[in-house]
Each structure stands twice: as structure tokens, then as C-alpha cells.
Amino acid sequence: MFSIEKKSKQPTKGETCSKWESIGISQDYLVNIDDYKVSVLIRYTAWQNGERDVNCLDFAGDKRLNKLPGRLRFCIEPHGLSHDMVTLKTxxxxxEPPAHANLYKRDIAFYHEIMGVDLVSELISYGDCKIDTKEVLLNTTGRNRTELCMVFPTGNEILPIAAFVLTRIYPILLSDQPRFWLHILDTENGKNKLCRHAA
Structure with a gap:
């Protein structure tokens, strides 16, 4: 579906997911999606305060991605002593213009039925991981228990990069397909209103 190429590594300074100013080390990855003639530069950052995240820096190709750089980043959270967790919002x-994306809660069936993507198999191909709801994997009992998430070994940078591509980039590229377009309209008409999350 896509290739991931490791690029430069450099010190960085910026704002973490929790809105703290920090310094850190960033590793850049170039993702090529040949079917759509799209290249995306994605950055994995390990901040000095212990936080980590994945963010889109730049892209070449489809203009629908023009609002993605700097938005919709992954916040990586520790899970136990040897694993990490990311929430897989879509x-x-x-x-309607301006055509930017927001994040929504979607389940594994959405990726199969609407996107035509085997999310679990695709992510497992990049390393050992578990994908399910927070209720199943984290024993969450609150309002976020049905959110999809991925648990994976600490230190694997490729898995969150791949998950970012599949949940942030692919849904935007597929948005002109009829079944996906109908899903968007259903969402905006309120049929999926309870699943909406702010970006």
C-alpha cells in the first residue's frame, strides 16, 4: 500500500501534546503512496519531558492533504513498563469548504467496509501490536471505552508512522469514493454525530 523510508534525525524545539514547550529529538520518515502519487514527510519526536508524538510536516501530491501538516498528530502514551499506546481516531x-479533516471515532469494521482496508493485518505487518477498543486492551470503563487504540512495544517508531498513514492520510485520499462520500454525508447529517471528536 505504501513504503516508509527513514530520513534525517535532528534536535527540535516545539510544543508537546500536553501543550508544554520542550526540546527533543526528531526522526523524519518519507512515506510514498504510489497508487495516489503522494509523498508525505512524517516526523516522530521524542521530547525531553518524556512525551512522544507523530506529526505530518509536509506533502507532495494530492491537494486534499494541504490542511494536514501540523494538525491531527498522534500522541503516544506509555502503557506499562515496556509498551506504548496510541488512540486510532480517523x-x-x-x-463543505474549507475542506479540512476532523477526527472521528470509528471501529475496525469501518476500515473493512468503507475503506476496504484490513487495518489489523496492515499494522501487524509492521511489528508486534494489538488493535482493539480501549475497553478490551486497557480495561477502560469511561466514555472513551469504545475508542479504537493500538498497543505496541516501546521503541518501535514504524508502527505509529504506519498507523498515522492508515488513519489520518488514507481516509482523506479515499474521500472521493462513493461509499466513503455517503459515509461523510451521513456523519454531517447527524447519523454519526455521537462519534465526532474535535481535531
């Missing part, structure tokens, strides 16, 4: 583009 970027869904708006039908």
Missing part, C-alpha cells in the same frame, strides 16, 4: 474530510 480523519474524515468535510464536504
Amino acid at each position: 480523519a474524515i474530510i468535510k464536504s
Whole structure:
């Protein structure tokens, strides 16, 4: 579906997911999606305060991605002593201009039925991981218990990069397909309103 190429590594300074100013080390990856003639530069950052995240820096190709750089980043959270966790919210583009994407809660069936992607198999191909709801994997009992998440070994940078591509980039690229477009309209008409999350 896509290739991931390791690029430069450099010190960085910026704002973490929790809105703290920090310094850190960033590793850049170039993702090529040949079917769509798209290249995306994605950055994995390990901040000095212990936080980590994945963010889109730049892209070449499809203009629908022009609102992605600097938005919708992954926040990586520790899970136990040897694993990390990311929440797998899905970027869904708006039908009305300006055409930027917001994040929504979607399940594994959405990726199979609407996107035609085997999310679990694709992610497992990049390393050992578990994908399920927070209720199943984290024993969460609150309102976020049905959110999809991925648990994976600490130190694997490729898995969150791949997950970012599949949940943030692919849904935007697929947004012109009829079944996906109908899903977008259903969402905006309120049928999926309870699943909406702010970007």
C-alpha cells in the first residue's frame, strides 16, 4: 500500500501534546503512496519531558492533504513498563469548504467496509501490536471505552508512522469514493454525530 523510508534525525524545539514547550529529538520518515502519487514527510519526536508524538510536516501530491501538516498528530502514551499506546481516531474530510479533516471515532469494521482496508493485518505487518477498543486492551470503563487504540512495544517508531498513514492520510485520499462520500454525508447529517471528536 505504501513504503516508509527513514530520513534525517535532528534536535527540535516545539510544543508537546500536553501543550508544554520542550526540546527533543526528531526522526523524519518519507512515506510514498504510489497508487495516489503522494509523498508525505512524517516526523516522530521524542521530547525531553518524556512525551512522544507523530506529526505530518509536509506533502507532495494530492491537494486534499494541504490542511494536514501540523494538525491531527498522534500522541503516544506509555502503557506499562515496556509498551506504548496510541488512540486510532480517523480523519474524515468535510464536504463543505474549507475542506479540512476532523477526527472521528470509528471501529475496525469501518476500515473493512468503507475503506476496504484490513487495518489489523496492515499494522501487524509492521511489528508486534494489538488493535482493539480501549475497553478490551486497557480495561477502560469511561466514555472513551469504545475508542479504537493500538498497543505496541516501546521503541518501535514504524508502527505509529504506519498507523498515522492508515488513519489520518488514507481516509482523506479515499474521500472521493462513493461509499466513503455517503459515509461523510451521513456523519454531517447527524447519523454519526455521537462519534465526532474535535481535531
